[in-house]
Amino acid sequence: MKLLNFNKILDLFILFLLTGMGLAVIYSVFIPNSRFLLFFDESYLDLLALIDTGGNGKLNLLTYPLSLYLICAVTCIGYLRTKKAKYLEFLVLIWTTVLIARVISIFARGGVIVDSYFYVGILPEFIVAPFFFFLRNKINLPS
Numbered sequence: 458m459k460l461l462n463f464n465k466i467l468d469l470f471i472l473f474l475l476t477g478m479g480l481a482v483i484y485s486v487f488i489p490n491s492r493f494l495l496f497f498d499e500s501y502l503d504l505l506a507l508i509d510t511g512g513n514g515k516l517n518l519l520t521y522p523l524s525l526y527l528i529c530a531v532t533c534i535g536y537l538r539t540k541k542a543k544y545l546e547f548l549v550l551i552w553t554t555v556l557i558a559r560v561i562s563i564f565a566r567g568g569v570i571v572d573s574y575f576y577v578g579i580l581p582e583f584i585v586a587p588f589f590f591f592l593r594n595k596i597n598l599p600s
Contacts, residue, residue, distance in 0.1 A: 486561070486562070486565045487565065525551070525555065528551065529548065529551065529552075532544050532547050532548055532551070533548070536548070542593075545589065545592070545593050546593065548589045549586065549589045549590050549593050552582070552585045552586035552589055553586045553590070555582055555585075555586065556582050556583065556585075556586040559579065559582045559583075
């Protein structure tokens with residue numbers, strides 16, 4: 458019996474995940490009110506309950522930002538405890554990703570409104586990633 462090639466299985470799994478995530482991004486950003494993937498009777502927003510339908514939308518909107526912040530907090534604590542570059546590299550990566558996602562969302566939605574959320578949610582995202590990037594380039598840490 459031939460052994461399974463786990464590398465190929467992993468590659469296929471990753472490609473499947475990337476395709477699924479790519480479709481979700483396209484639907485969520487460009488066509489959120491259309492029928493989701495033609496398999497569902499509801500739109501992407503209805504499916505994920507991101508509109509006020511009494512579903513779990515408020516939980517979704519709370520869970521994902523909290524996940525980001527908790528990952529950041531654990532990484533920051535790891536860096537403070539060990540002073541290893543891998544933690545700083547991860548912070549640069551995650552916050553650069555957040556910044557890119559924010560820029561895409563601003564362009565896709567046609568701009569941003571300056572309100573209280575702008576000052577506490579959006580503006581810091583334009584500061585955090587460059588700040589971590591700048592510090593990473595200024596200090597020399599062990600891996």
